[in-house]
Amino acid sequence: MQHNTDTLWTAVLGGAYSAAAFLLGGLDNLVMAFGVMMGTDYVSGVMAAYYMRTVSSYVAWRGIMKKSGMIMAVVVAHMLDMATGSGTFMRNAMLMFLIGTEGISFTENLGHMGVPLPQKISNAFAQLKGDSTKGEKKP
Numbered sequence: 129m130q131h132n133t134d135t136l137w138t139a140v141l142g143g144a145y146s147a148a149a150f151l152l153g154g155l156d157n158l159v160m161a162f163g164v165m166m167g168t169d170y171v172s173g174v175m176a177a178y179y180m181r182t183v184s185s186y187v188a189w190r191g192i193m194k195k196s197g198m199i200m201a202v203v204v205a206h207m208l209d210m211a212t213g214s215g216t217f218m219r220n221a222m223l224m225f226l227i228g229t230e231g232i233s234f235t236e237n238l239g240h241m242g243v244p245l246p247q248k249i250s251n252a253f254a255q256l257k258g259d260s261t262k263g264e265k266k267p
Contacts, residue, residue, distance in 0.1 A: 158223045162230070165227050202226070
C-alpha cells in the first residue's frame with residue numbers, strides 16, 4: 129500500500145499559510161518586507177558574531193525570541209485594528225516601525241563586519257523607525 133503525503137503537506141502548509149494570513153492581516157508586501165528584514169538581520173547578526181568571534185547559542189536563542197515577540201506585536205496591532213475598526217493603520221505603523229528597527233540592526237551588523245553603506249540607506253531605516261536624528265551625521 130502506497131502512502132500519499134501530498135495531501136498531508138498541502139493541508140499543513142495551507143493551514144499554516146491561512147493562519148498566518150489571518151493573524152497578520154494578510155500576507156502583503158509589507159509583511160513580506162518585514163519577513164525578509166527579520167531574516168537578513170538574524171543571518172547578518174550571526175555573521176557579525178562569527179566575524180568578531182563572539183558566537184553564542186544563548187545570544188542566538190535570544191534573537192529568535194526577540195523576532196517571535198515582534199511577530200506577536202504585529203498580531204496584536206492587527207487585532208486592535210479589527211477591534212477598533214481603524215482599517216490597517218496600527219498594523220501598518222507597527223510593521224514600518226519594526227522594519228526600520230530591523231534595518232538599523234542590519235546596518236549595524238554590516239558595520240561590525242566593515243561593510244560600508246551609503247548614508248541615505250541608514251537615514252531611510254531611521255525614518256521608518258521614526259527617529260529622524262538616528263543615522264544622520266552631527267555637524
